[in-house]
Amino acid sequence: MGRFDVESFRRLLRTRVMGQACYAFDVLASTNASMHVLGRSGNPEGTIILADQQTAGRGQADKVWISPPQCNLYVSILLRPLIAPTQAPLISLLTAVALVDALRQQGVECGIKWPNDVLIQRRKVAGVLAEMEMHQDTLAFVVVGIGVNVNMTQDALQKYLGPIAQTATSLQIALGHEIPREVLLAALMESLEQWYDRLITHGATGLQPAWEARSVMHGRRITAHTTEATWHGIAEGIDQAGRLRLRRDDGVLLTLTSAEVRFRD
Ligand code: BTN
Numbered sequence: 001m002g003r004f005d006v007e008s009f010r011r012l013l014r015t016r017v018m019g020q021a022c023y024a025f026d027v028l029a030s031t032n033a034s035m036h037v038l039g040r041s042g043n044p045e046g047t048i049i050l051a052d053q054q055t056a057g058r059g060q061a062d063k064v065w066i067s068p069p070q071c072n073l074y075v076s077i078l079l080r081p082l083i084a085p086t087q088a089p090l091i092s093l094l095t096a097v098a099l100v101d102a103l104r105q106q107g108v109e110c111g112i113k114w115p116n117d118v119l120i121q122r123r124k125v126a127g128v129l130a131e132m133e134m135h136q137d138t139l140a141f142v143v144v145g146i147g148v149n150v151n152m153t154q155d156a157l158q159k160y161l162g163p164i165a166q167t168a169t170s171l172q173i174a175l176g177h178e179i180p181r182e183v184l185l186a187a188l189m190e191s192l193e194q195w196y197d198r199l200i201t202h203g204a205t206g207l208q209p210a211w212e213a214r215s216v217m218h219g220r221r222i223t224a225h226t227t228e229a230t231w232h233g234i235a236e237g238i239d240q241a242g243r244l245r246l247r248r249d250d251g252v253l254l255t256l257t258s259a260e261v262r263f264r265d
Pocket of ligand 1: 030032057058059060063065117126127144146148
């Protein structure tokens, strides 16, 4: 392990835009929080910030993303897509697809749990937190935060995650060996650039089937907790906008924008 080696990452990087401007820190509160500041001061698309440790890592649904030092990837990417704010959720879907491709390239069998968790078997290995910032009615920029458990042993998971350790895993646990974070980040930047270019050039067509092809949800019995209610049923995939299609046990089809999903099987 040790500090993230920015020079070796730069040597491995094969992108035009993603990661070409790279700011690396030993410790930050949250790379997403820092990226909002860079976004507001006009930094270019594709700029990334990474930290070896976060003291206030942010997860989905206002949860904390536990970020111990020097073993994992905590990175935020700045995007300035010329899309309507209503289309911004597509960026999260796209990131999950790109993340799965980069992890599979390292030899890890993984898939997506809606909306954008990456699982190995039933355990979470990575998550995405995309936060948009508006300027009047238009989308000013999107901060895409990615956390991946890379070189954490089972003991380290237990130590840092405590009771939720059994719901999580790492690439090292899955593969039986460490992975250089520089290699993983370079692969992730490449994969993200490919999917992002495709979205910008060809629009969202193709993204939904790509997401479905990597999803572990289809046909699974799930419980979805929303702020209004808890629903039970079968996951039937997502629609074009990335909303979850849930066939309730009484046959009614629901389309959910956000929810916390648990598998029942
Ligand atoms: C999730 O809850 O699944 C999303 C986790 C996202 C964590 C990453 S780590 C880098 C970036 N900075 C943050 O504060 N959060 C994201």
